[in-house]
Amino acid sequence: MRVRLVRDFAVSPDRLWQSATDLGHLRRVCAGLVTFDDCVPREGRIAEGDRFDTVVRLFGRFPPQRYRMEVAELDDAGMRFRSEESGAGVRRWTHRLEVRPHPNGARMEETIDIDAGPATPLLALWARILYTIRGRRRARILAQGTA
DSSP, X not given: OEEEEEEEESSOHHHHHHHHTBHHHHHHXXXXXXXXXXXXXXXXXXXXXXXEEEEEEETTTSOOEEEEEEEEEEETTTXXXXXXXXXXXXEEEEEEEEEEEETTEEEEEEEEEEEBTBTHHHHHHHHHHHHHHHHHHHHHHHHHTOO
């Protein structure tokens, strides 16, 4: 199942790209929704080939679940990446993100392909909610100039 989201930001494409590839920023936009153990660095940028075997907890309260995230592709010049993820009941979670110039600043396009067997529709709904909230938080952080 595929989830696609598009959001415009009133910042430069470079600034949005830096935000989208920053691990500290990932933790900030996920705060309270998904927590990661310390296998995911608290700062720095993602790089192609990065692989994080971590433990996630939904809302910081649900039982810990093993989860793997790998940055399969990262193109700084093209401002796009693809991550391959699995675990916590997910067979495959492929996240593609691309930043493009837009008349009012920058546009972020995200596509998430999910295979979780019978739970796929529920996880697709979760993905839509998660990435929508992350987008709102990212916009607020960027507007405050703290990204």
